[in-house]
Amino acid sequence: MKRAAASKGAAAPRLADPLAQALGEAAWAEADQALAAALSELADLESALRAGDARSAEDALLMGLQALNQVARKRGIARFGDVGEAVAFDGARHELAGGGASKNVKITRPGLERGGVVLVKARVAAARASRKARA
Numbered sequence: 508m509k510r511a512a513a514s515k516g517a518a519a520p521r522l523a524d525p526l527a528q529a530l531g532e533a534a535w536a537e538a539d540q541a542l543a544a545a546l547s548e549l550a551d552l553e554s555a556l557r558a559g560d561a562r563s564a565e566d567a568l569l570m571g572l573q574a575l576n577q578v579a580r581k582r583g584i585a586r587f588g589d590v591g592e593a594v595a596f597d598g599a600r601h602e603l604a605g606g607g608a609s610k611n612v613k614i615t616r617p618g619l620e621r622g623g624v625v626l627v628k629a630r631v632a633a634a635r636a637s638r639k640a641r642a
Contacts, residue, residue, distance in 0.1 A: 538581040545574035588614040588629040609633035
């Protein structure tokens, strides 16, 4: 069974096993539905912002975030790093704001990965040394 959207946009990757292929296409279609829902919520956000309706804008933003998180889960994308978390700098996983070098950093924006592959590096800032460490 082929998805109708496959001919119009990105298609699910082709697999050798027909059952795996069918399951993959079903998962891809579910992710497409979740993405469409997220885009719809963002359209509601835009309308609320243009109308100056802060309460509706807040509701639409929360719904849009929820829908985008669902898309990410369905595509196997996960966040890594918590804002404010102190970690050792890893150039493969972190983007240091302002450049330079630092051994210890704090996360200012989580990164995104799928299956251990970094899709978007976590944004980090140099961590300040504690007073005890400076003394």
